[in-house]
Amino acid sequence: MRAQALVIVVVAALGLVGCGKQETLAPVAGKAMPQKPATAPAQPTVAELLTPTTQARPERSDELLRQSERRRDDRFELPHL
Incomplete structure (x- = not known):
C-alpha cells in the first residue's frame, strides 16, 4: 500500500514539474496591457x-557588526x- 502511494506522489510531482513554461510573458491575443498609471510618464513594459x-x-540598510561590542x-x- 505504501509503495502504491509513493508511486502516486512521484507521478503527481513529475506532472507538476512538467507544467512550467520558460517563455516570455505577453498579453493574451486580443487583450490590451493594463492602463497607464496616472503619474507615469509612459506606458510601462x-x-x-x-x-x-x-x-x-x-x-538591507543596517551595517553588520565587524567585531563584538559591549552594549x-x-x-x-x-x-x-
Missing part, C-alpha cells in the same frame, strides 16, 4: 511591471523578575 519596487523588496546601558530597561 511587461518587464517593468514584473520588476518589484524597492518598497516591495527593500535593500551601552539602557536606563529604560526594566529589571527581570
Whole structure:
C-alpha cells in the first residue's frame, strides 16, 4: 500500500514539474496591457511591471557588526523578575 502511494506522489510531482513554461510573458491575443498609471510618464513594459519596487523588496540598510561590542546601558530597561 505504501509503495502504491509513493508511486502516486512521484507521478503527481513529475506532472507538476512538467507544467512550467520558460517563455516570455505577453498579453493574451486580443487583450490590451493594463492602463497607464496616472503619474507615469509612459506606458510601462511587461518587464517593468514584473520588476518589484524597492518598497516591495527593500535593500538591507543596517551595517553588520565587524567585531563584538559591549552594549551601552539602557536606563529604560526594566529589571527581570
